[in-house]
Amino acid sequence: MRTSKYHYAYNENKVVIDIRNVSAEYRIKHSFYCISCGTEMVAKLGHKNIYHFAHKSGDEFCSSETYLHKLGKLLLKSKFEKSSTFEVEYLRDIECQKQSSCPFYSSECMEHSYELFDFKKYYDTCAEEQFFNNYKADLLLSDSTGKYQDAVFIEICVTHECTQEKQYSGQRIIEIQIKSDDDLYSLITAPIKESKSIKFMGFNRISKIKKVLAKRNLFRFQLFQSGAAYVSNFEEMPTCDVKKQNTKSILELNIDYGYIGDVTAYDYGLITAINMGYEVKNCRLCKYQKFGFETSMSPIFCCLSKKYGTPAYPKQSDAGKCQYFCLDNMRIHKINKELPHVPISIVGDIQ
Template sequence: MNNSSNKDQHYALDSSGNIRHIKDANPSNDEFFCLFCHRQMIAKQGKIRQWHFAHKALSPNCSYESYLHSLAKLLILQKLRSEQPFGVEIKVPFTCKNKETCIWYEDSFDESCNWTGYKNYDLKKFYNTFEVEAFYDNFRADILLSNSIKKYTPVFIEIYVSHPCEHQKIDSGNKIIELKINSEDDIKSIINSPIITEDGDLIRLYNFKPKGDFTGPPQHPKQLVKFSVFESYKMYCGNTDCQTFSCHRNKAIFELTSDFHPDFLPEYSLYDYGIVELYDLDPNLKVCNLCRYYRPRDILFDDLFDIRIDKRPIFCCLYKKLGTDKYRDPSDARTCTAFRKIDGKTMAEIRQEYKMVKTIIWKKPND
């Protein structure tokens, strides 16, 4: 019972009109008939080939394609009339739920603020009448879903093996679920799945236009950069996103979060800008980045944002005179006797350069 053909028919109708699988068929006390031509079938339950049904007498108008089409219609109709849900996932335009209040929101399609998602609908909550080969709007549906009480626009379920839905029917504006069937397994997959999702190949949806505004948390939050200064006056620049940027890092006293455009390549680093902003809040601030003896070192680029951030130690041009290490921690300035603040012109240049960048500044409140 190992050899099998993909053209074998494993389903037939019994004498009561019920669909039977060959494994459940008992030919000793029942008769079986073709799903399409309704001619008598023989239950082949031998020991060599896989069990299947075969026509007792060949029908010139019956084909495997016709059989698959009939099987799909009957099994889908059976599911619609059962207690099982019949879910359909429909593509809808989503907008971030924080659109009205989020500083980072942009009215563009970028998968962070606006994106295409799916909304699940159980069609059986909207339709209670299911008919095979029924007409609506001068078109015949393989299966027509309608509502006998409420005036919901009917849904056509169209099944095909080799001939897809005609353009006139699609262009009519009627809601259509088009299912391409290549085998019995394709039918089983549809029947056993709680939700039908458009895949562009075997399943297509036409003219479904859900009403309403669809909002939710973004699937791909907008990536941001956060500069932090801690109680020890050590500094850190790292990644965050539009959903988590308001969660402050442990022991941080100051944070500046920015949204960098890929084309923005500043002369000054985010460290420099963050420190200048912190200085506005704390004029007594002493860090090496604000010292006139601080010298810029090579600028590194963040791989994710392609932006300039500082990661190497501070370079002090007075290290020989002072007898200190060449590379300093920014917080060393608090006890450095040679610290001299940079002039206001440089600070103004830094502020001007970052004027085009969206930023949010947070400072830890005084206890």
């Protein structure tokens, strides 16, 4: 014989009673009946076991699945009809308000946040086992005035989930998985919140909230009056909303660079500066240089060092005082061809 411990039952007036609200005095004055099979139940208020309702004649013919399914519908319907609010929370995507103008916008540029909605503001009817668009809902929330044409399905899942056809029907569905009647207690005492056991399907996930989101880490290029330049490394990459970082820089750029070929974020920054009208003398742009090692910031070797005594491995700023400096127009042309595919923005002043 099974000994299922039900925490809810009907009283003689078919009102759902929570065992938590049953006192010894109340038990004497009232009768209790199973929500699933309808047979008489006894309120167990002993000290050793948790308070519960038990079938008076045994529960071998009662379905706990039917009990939970019926109970879920009864409690949520009662909550909707008796409460001033019927609140739900589900995850929505907040997009950056600069997405239409930001060159760095991507799918990363959003955050996910729970948003609270009171369905009582939109729906005034909660009907059990109601059809809508050829699908039957355990509970259907709708608007009798016709102002809101859509509806919300609430499905109580004990062992069987919604069919795939229903899930992909486009209907707004809240599927609530119930393992015990304790799960239902939290539903009627708090908002219905999306979780592993509560699925929100068919709901609009795009939030109306708009704000600036600093989600992207970008290379920061800094150019100085001497012609020297600096590019942040991976550990120092600022987010896209950070203003100028160095008071001595004459130009700062954010660069979204993905390491393609032998051109670096440093090169894109230098060429962008030239295109903006800055007079840039940097050994990386000289036709007489070559890289010492195959790395993005490899040492520069000056091919004129033996002939004219220039530094064999010059500093960036040496180009500004080198009489032999000459722009490598072929390399600059190559970089300019790639430049339109590299998102770059000018960084504003220090705040």
